[in-house]
Amino acid sequence: MDEPIKIIHFSDTHITPxxxxxxxxxxxxxxxxxxxPHDLAIFTGDLTQDGLIEEFxxxxxxxxxxxxxxxxxxxGNHDSRSGGxxxxxxxxxxxxxxxxxxxxxxxxxxxxxxxxxxxxxGREALDxxxxxxxxxxxxxxxxxxxxxxxxxxxxxxxxRSNAIDAGNMLSILLDNGIDAxxxxxxxxxxxxxxxxxxxxxxxxxxxxxxxxxxxRSFNYVEITPExxxxxxxxxxxxxxxxxxLKTITRRFRMVDSxxxxxxxxxxxxxxxxxxxxxxxxxxxxKGMELVESTNPDVIIHCGNLTEKGRSADYEVAVQAFAPYxxxxxxxxxxxxxxxxxxxxxxxxFDTEDTIEKDESSFYVLNTSAPETEIxxxxxxxQNRLVRYVYHTKMQEKDKFHTVVxxxxxxxxxxxxxxxxxxxAGDVLRMLTDTEVNxxxxxxxxxxxxxxxxxxxFANCNTISSQKxxxxxxxxxxxxxxxxxxxxxxxxxxxxGFRRILGIFPGN
Numbered sequence: 001m002d003e004p005i006k007i008i009h010f011s012d013t014h015i016t017p018x019x020x021x022x023x024x025x026x027x028x029x030x031x032x033x034x035x036x037p038h039d040l041a042i043f044t045g046d047l048t049q050d051g052l053i054e055e056f057x058x059x060x061x062x063x064x065x066x067x068x069x070x071x072x073x074x075x076g077n078h079d080s081r082s083g084g085x086x087x088x089x090x091x092x093x094x095x096x097x098x099x100x101x102x103x104x105x106x107x108x109x110x111x112x113x114x115x116x117x118x119x120x121x122g123r124e125a126l127d128x129x130x131x132x133x134x135x136x137x138x139x140x141x142x143x144x145x146x147x148x149x150x151x152x153x154x155x156x157x158x159x160r161s162n163a164i165d166a167g168n169m170l171s172i173l174l175d176n177g178i179d180a181x182x183x184x185x186x187x188x189x190x191x192x193x194x195x196x197x198x199x200x201x202x203x204x205x206x207x208x209x210x211x212x213x214x215x216r217s218f219n220y221v222e223i224t225p226e227x228x229x230x231x232x233x234x235x236x237x238x239x240x241x242x243x244x245l246k247t248i249t250r251r252f253r254m255v256d257s258x259x260x261x262x263x264x265x266x267x268x269x270x271x272x273x274x275x276x277x278x279x280x281x282x283x284x285x286k287g288m289e290l291v292e293s294t295n296p297d298v299i300i301h302c303g304n305l306t307e308k309g310r311s312a313d314y315e316v317a318v319q320a321f322a323p324y325x326x327x328x329x330x331x332x333x334x335x336x337x338x339x340x341x342x343x344x345x346x347x348x349f350d351t352e353d354t355i356e357k358d359e360s361s362f363y364v365l366n367t368s369a370p371e372t373e374i375x376x377x378x379x380x381x382q383n384r385l386v387r388y389v390y391h392t393k394m395q396e397k398d399k400f401h402t403v404v405x406x407x408x409x410x411x412x413x414x415x416x417x418x419x420x421x422x423x424a425g426d427v428l429r430m431l432t433d434t435e436v437n438x439x440x441x442x443x444x445x446x447x448x449x450x451x452x453x454x455x456x457f458a459n460c461n462t463i464s465s466q467k468x469x470x471x472x473x474x475x476x477x478x479x480x481x482x483x484x485x486x487x488x489x490x491x492x493x494x495x496g497f498r499r500i501l502g503i504f505p506g507n
Contacts, residue, residue, distance in 0.1 A: 001103050001140040001225055008033050008041040008068065010218035011147075011184030012204035014078060015059040016049035019208070025216045026062065026206035028236035034067045036220060036238065040106075041068040044184035044202055045076025045147030047092070051084020056091050072099070072108055076147040076184060077119065077161070080112040096125065098132045105139035107132055109146040111163050119148035119163035119185075126168055133176040141223065144173060145182040150199055151452070152409060152424035153186040155211045159424040161185070167411035167448070173197055174450065179248060180221070180229060186425075187211055189219060189233045191244040192432070194452050198229050198246045205236055217241060262482045263358055263400065266296040268475040269442025270304045270462025272335065273320065274313030283473055284320065284464035287493040294477050294491075297358050299324050302442025302460060303333025303368065303406030304467075309341020314348045329355055329362055333406040333442065337370040354388065360480075361392055363436075365405040373419035375407035375443075377427050389434045400480055401436045408441040408459045410452065415444045415469055431455055435507070438478070438486060445469040447476060447490040449502040456504045458488050481506070 010029060015021050033041060047063070048055035063073075075088050075095050088095060095110035107129060111119040121129075133142070148163040150170050163169065173181060174195055181199045188211040189203040203210070203217040210216060220232040227248035233241045268291070271284055291299065301321075306313035321328055330349055337345065345351065355362040363385055367375035389401060407421040409428045421427060431439055432453040441459045445468040449458040461474040473493040480486055484506030491498045 004225070005040075005104065005141060005223045006038040007221040007223070008036065008038045008218065009044065009182050009200060009202050009221055010041070010205045011044040011202035012046040012076065012187055012207050013059070014046055014049045014204070014207040015062060016052075016055050017058060018049065020049050022206045022208060022216065025236045029205040029218055030065045032218070032234065032236060032238040038068065038220075040070040040072065041066070042072045042074070042106075042145050042182050044074050044145055044182050046078040046184060046207075047073070047076065048079050048084065051079050051081035051087065053087060056084070056087050060091055072106060072145060074108045074145050074147055075110050075112060077112045077117050080114045083114070085110075085112070085114055096128060100136050100139065103140040104143070105132070105136045105141070106143045106145065109144065111146040111148040117161035119161070121146075121163060121165050121169050126165070126172060129169070129172055130176075133172070133178075137176070142176070142178045143180050143182065144178055147183065148185050149183050149201055150181065150411065151192055151194070152420070152428050153188050153190050153201055154425040154429035155188050155214075156186045156425050158422045159420045162411075162417055162420070164417045166417055167413040167415055170194070170411055171413040179227060180223065188214065189217055189242075191231045191246070192452050193246045195450055196248045198231075198248070200231055203233070215241060260482055261479055263298070263360055263480040264294065264296045265478040265480075266291045266294060266299045266475055267302060267440050267442070267458060267460045267478055268299070268463040269302040269333070269406075269460050270445060270465035270467060271301070271317065271320070272304055272307045272462070272465040272467065273317040274307035274310060280464050280466060283493055287463040287473065287475060290491055290493060290496060291475060296327065296477070298329060298362075299327045300362075300404055300440055301328065301330045302404060302440055303331055304335040304442070304462070304465065305330065305332070306336050306341070309336050309338035309344060311340075311344055314344045318348050329364065329404060331364050331404045331406055332366055332368050334368045334370070334373055334375075337368050339370075342370060359398075360400040360402065363388070363401070363403045365403060367405045367407040367421055374422060375420075376422040377405075378423070379426075382423075382427060382430050386430055386434055389436060400438070400484065402438045402440060403431060403436050404440050406442055408443045408457075409439065410448070410450055410457045410459070412444055412446050412448045412459055415446055419443070428452070437484065437507075447474055447501060449488045451502070451504050454507045456486050456488070456502070458501070461490070463493060476501070
């Protein structure tokens with residue numbers, strides 16, 4: 001790869017003889033593709049509206065209008081409807097494939113579940129991806145495409161119809177140094193840099209359904225040999241809507257800590273006070289002894305303090321955390337709001353929205369609601385947080401900004417995405433746009449961290465609850481250097497073993 005690679009990325013044409021298909025926009029897109037110099041084109045799913053044979057017959061005629069040196073076709077959830085996944089293989093091609101040409105590796109995957117909007121990669125696709133990436137580990141450019149989104153997309157309403165094992169796929173892609181990922185599905189263009197992988201989502205080029213009054217569009221992507229990636233979002237006539245420029249560094253993540261430690265946080269979740277298990281009580285005691293031994297400046301509890309939000313549960317919890325009250329920041333989880341839990345929460349705990357400690361700002365977002373595992377932030381709270389962050393950043397630029405919440409925003413490996421934050425797409429975009437330094441969560445009982453754009457995200461395991469998705473209970477230890485570097489470690493409670501989860505240089 002000695003020259004820049006130019007890629008056309010389009011998606012969600014939804015071809016049908018019915019009125020949902022915007023024929024003129026499709027023809028405009030074809031004309032734009034044919035008149036734009038490029039090396040390859042990637043289509044990321046939903047070629048048809050309902051996966052019907054007459055739609056595939058029409059689509060086969062219309063896609064022949066596209067002139068491209070190399071074309072990759074990926075199946076979408078609408079194509080899988082009505083047994084369409086079988087028709088796809090007969091008329092379009094394989095649903096899972098890879099191509100290695102001129103030091104460029106492309107992997108195409110089927111993330112669809114027939115007759116369902118949500119997706120799943122499944123064990124076979126995950127193993128296939130790892131196998132191909134291992135075989136072509138020396139490829140100069142590594143690209144992957146599939147239909148379903150990996151990260152929540154803004155302006156797309158309630159977070160749903162995602163791939164339930166997205167965390168596993170994300171982990172594989174990051175671990176293997178994928179340069180760019182191409183997706184569709186949500187009809188809204190979006191670009192994120194996750195560590196050193198660029199995740200590019202395309203809008204719809206010809207469906208009647210668009211988001212927030214946006215234009216139908218496609219992406220033009222240019223990747224230089226130095227791994228500078230320019231994503232130009234264009235309307236169907238080729239007019240530029242927006243351009244995103246990202247750079248992949250692929251350097252070892254050393255951090256500058258010459259100025260010493262600024263702040264140390266102990267992040268924990270899932271104490272579930274009220275459970276009758278003696279083992280759980282012993283785990284909590286052992287866990288807090290380990291927390292104390294690290295001498296944290298702040299102890300952050302990311303939810304599910306109690307088992308069922310009962311008065312007796314809160315009484316035990318308050319007593320257990322009394323020795324740490326001057327250091328404790330608490331954000332409730334869904335368990336804490338069960339029954340009369342919300343009333344009891346305000347009785348026993350000071351639930352401030354904003355807390356200032358050690359020249360740092362902590363914003364506590366209550367994402368939980370009674371009797372449901374699904375969370376929400378809400379537009380009013382989002383707007384308030386945006387105004388406050390921008391104001392404090394302008395006034396005090398050297399402050400470290402941390403958001404504390406229960407529900408996670410980034411898919412977590414080895415978990416199933418079934419209880420996400422409703423407005424995760426808008427919240428993720430808001431947090432990265434305001435360049436919040438760190439977001440802490442405590443959902444699903446597994447520790448994980450990564451960085452999206454300039455914001456680090458750390459999810460912690462339960463410290464003593466039996467509802468852990470891990471082999472052992474644990475908590476996270478987070479060190480912030482005076483230069484703003486972030487080091488996230490997980491400390492296992494039974495063994496005291498410590499492992500590094502992530503190291504992120506200061507911005």
